[in-house]
Amino acid sequence: MTQPNAHELLEIARSTLLEQLLPALSVELRYPALMIANAMAIAARENRLEDGACIQELARLSALVDGAPPSLPEARRQITRAIRQGRHDDPQSQRTLVETLRKVTLARLAISNPKALP
Numbered sequence: 001m002t003q004p005n006a007h008e009l010l011e012i013a014r015s016t017l018l019e020q021l022l023p024a025l026s027v028e029l030r031y032p033a034l035m036i037a038n039a040m041a042i043a044a045r046e047n048r049l050e051d052g053a054c055i056q057e058l059a060r061l062s063a064l065v066d067g068a069p070p071s072l073p074e075a076r077r078q079i080t081r082a083i084r085q086g087r088h089d090d091p092q093s094q095r096t097l098v099e100t101l102r103k104v105t106l107a108r109l110a111i112s113n114p115k116a117l118p
């Protein structure tokens with residue numbers, strides 16, 4: 001039998017909180033318990049999806065800047081600099097930039113608040 005990984009442990013703990021503990025809590029403790037359960041769900045999704053989202057974001061941003069940035073923070077700095085310098089001001093480049101940033105945002109939203117996805 002394999003040991004559960006971090007996101008599985010968080011999901012088990014969240015399920016236990018919601019199914020076993022929440023019904024036994026007083027009314028004034030239910031809201032804080034639900035906030036904790038929500039935070040646990042976000043943490044589980046981050047643990048499960050974050051690496052893939054970062055790899056995809058780096059690839060998407062790298063396609064918009066010169067060269068291959070060595071890291072995601074550097075890719076973000078380069079795209080920010082390129083935007084400020086007006087390198088994405090022509091209509092085609094703007095469309096590509098907006099579509100790329102939309103995809104990056106949707107991937108992040110899938111982690112932080114998937115219910116808000118279109």
